[in-house]
Amino acid sequence: MTFKTVLNIVGHEQGDGDIKLAMDLCESADAHLSLLVMGIAAPPPIGDYASVISDAWLEERQADMERLGERAEEIEALVAVRGVSADLSSEYVETAAADDVVGLRARYCDVAVMGPDLLATHHLKYRVANGVLFHAQRPLLLMPAGVPATLSPKRIVIGWNSTLESARAVREALDMIDGADDVRVVLVDPKTSDRANGPEPGADIAAYLARHGAKVTVERLPSGGEMAGAILMQHARDVSADMLVLGAYGHSRLRQRMFGGVTSMMLDAPELPTFLAR
Template identity: 55%
Template sequence: MAFRTILTVTGPNKRDGDLKLTADLCNEIGAHLAVLVVAIAAPPPVGEYAAVVSEAWLEQRQADENLLKKRTAAVSAFLAGRAPSADVSSEYPEAGWVDDTIGRRARYADITVIGPELLADQTLKSKAIEGALFSSGKPLLLIPEGSRPTLKPKRVLIAWDAGLEASRAARESLDMLPGADEVHLVMVDPVEDEYRHGAEPGADAAAYLARHGVNVTVDRLPSLDHSVVDVLRRHALDIAADLLVMGAYGHSRLRERIFGGVTVSMLEDPSMPILMAR
């Protein structure tokens, strides 16, 4: 689908690098930029000293809210003239509701962008990722430090496992793919069966993409005792991909957190711009 509204998330103590990066993406495709400034509310005091420290807690919350207002105004000023159009909103949710708060805002955008500054903030990063993936129904674009993001990529790697999440990710990126010089549909150790890859792994997905004008190549790769993540990263380097497209959390979040998985590994250390959907 076409990206007409792009959302990015920032905090009260962040710099403006992610804002500039996302504004540049908006300028590239003529999209509206939405910015959500999020401060996580100070937790209320508990225990026998709660009454004593409650005044300090209220003062902390007031200071947080003042800082949030100041940052929101500064973001608005910074964005003036930097994107085709923009809006800035702010939220001060309790810690347990941050992901849902971000997810609700992300429902009114076509994609959420998480840049290097937010990726360096472990707390807000995880809340933004979970909110975008699990509470919005929209895709997520991760942009690590040192990468050159674009919404008009020339070489794209689609990580394909024939799952629902991978199908969603391919569909969400479909507006970008016809303009790419090369799109590689990549499978690692695909199994020929009727339930997933079929008699010719990747053929059905490639035919679907080709009907949309995508110049697609099917790459079936052996793992050779390497992890799927390592194989995908190496192949992305080999083909000089500027975007990786993949489904997120084919297994439950709990299972991936305990046992690991492709999604968790990519989120912990994205080596290139990654578009995720589920």
């Protein structure tokens, strides 16, 4: 997958850090930046005091929408100074609709990037992740603070478990994998089986990547009772990886997605650039 359109979603109360990171990413990859500035509406008042505070609630919403418009203009000016190819839109949405709005916009990107400012939020990052990964099924790149923005990593660790999700993540990251100097396919507590890992866990995916020209090795690690995500992250640090590639997991519950343990861990505390796909 060649990354020609990068989506960056920011909250209207955020600073410029994530936007600058996304612009750096687009400049390095010669990609177009698609920006979505979001405001999440406060829930309407309910109960005995609803009629008393409804005017204040309406005034708050109006102020939020005005601030959203102002913030969009500020970001538009920031992007214009850099001269990056970009488009920008803004949305003021109810909480329950945020995932759908993100998902609709994400269908027209090659990858969405989530910077450290958004990762530090307590609610919007999950709406964005849910919309990108599940509503649009597009890849999501998590970029923690203090790491350079790149779509050309030199050392990649792939968390592999022979699932459809991990296969999709590898396929979406294939251009990066092909261009890397060192690719490590890592399996945690792999079990041999006819239908999944095969008689030699990791051999099939390694052969597939080698045919694409990737410089790949397979590593099988014991968990020692630790979470697989923690093992993968520690190993990525130990080998000085530039990026971790993983499948994203979750299941439906009404209109929301509950992320699996590894996916939640990465969203809560990524320590290096992490590429998620489902």
